Amino acid sequence: MALANFVPVQAQIDSAKPAVASPSSKPIGKVVAATGSVTIEHAAAVVVQANVSGEPGRAKTGDPVYLGDVVLTGADGRVGINFTDGSSFNLSNNARIELDQYVYEPAGKSNATLFNLARGTFTLVAGNVAKTGDMKVDTPVATLGIRGTTPHIEISDDGSVKFSTLIEEGKLLKKPPTPAAPKPDRRADRRLNICRGC
Numbered sequence: 001m002a003l004a005n006f007v008p009v010q011a012q013i014d015s016a017k018p019a020v021a022s023p024s025s026k027p028i029g030k031v032v033a034a035t036g037s038v039t040i041e042h043a044a045a046v047v048v049q050a051n052v053s054g055e056p057g058r059a060k061t062g063d064p065v066y067l068g069d070v071v072l073t074g075a076d077g078r079v080g081i082n083f084t085d086g087s088s089f090n091l092s093n094n095a096r097i098e099l100d101q102y103v104y105e106p107a108g109k110s111n112a113t114l115f116n117l118a119r120g121t122f123t124l125v126a127g128n129v130a131k132t133g134d135m136k137v138d139t140p141v142a143t144l145g146i147r148g149t150t151p152h153i154e155i156s157d158d159g160s161v162k163f164s165t166l167i168e169e170g171k172l173l174k175k176p177p178t179p180a181a182p183k184p185d186r187r188a189d190r191r192l193n194i195c196r197g198c
Contacts, residue, residue, distance in 0.1 A: 031064075
């Protein structure tokens with residue numbers, strides 16, 4: 001039995017570069033810091049590659065991110081990403097976030113962002129989308145609307161979620177003045193009635 005029209009195929013050795021990428025996609029941001037195991041799955045790209053080393057392609061500083069990407073960090077991974085509107089986020093180890101929606105036009109009125117954090121710790125510094133549109137972060141328990149603050153979200157391994165807002169150094173919130181409490185009466189002739197067994 002003979003094979004007709006047999007065409008040999010060579011496997012791609014460099015797993016960091018996909019064989020086919022989506023040329024029409026425009027990056028929405030880029031990796032500015034990456035340590036340890038960080039992977040970005042490009043949803044819009046058709047990737048044809050053979051991973052000979054057994055290790056997935058790792059993200060590195062300067063790599064672009066696109067709408068629909070999924071960012072994953074391993075046990076030793078951390079990543080920082082800056083976006084075209086000036087927003088940026090840091091993602092801790094063992095984290096997963098999807099970049100579900102990102103629309104930013106400098107003069108636009110319909111700017112919108114939706115990031116879906118499934119696990120890990122995430123800190124976001126909001127940029128122009130928060131000021132000129134609708135910026136949201138979705139978690140397993142709630143969706144946060146961001147209006148220019150710096151949210152910090154922690155999703156633990158047990159599924160519990162903690163939310164907090166970071167305050168920029170030097171920009172402390174001022175508390176309204178509280179009225180002074182009345183001073184205790186310390187006159188010597190004042191008698192105290194102590195009830196025992198009342």
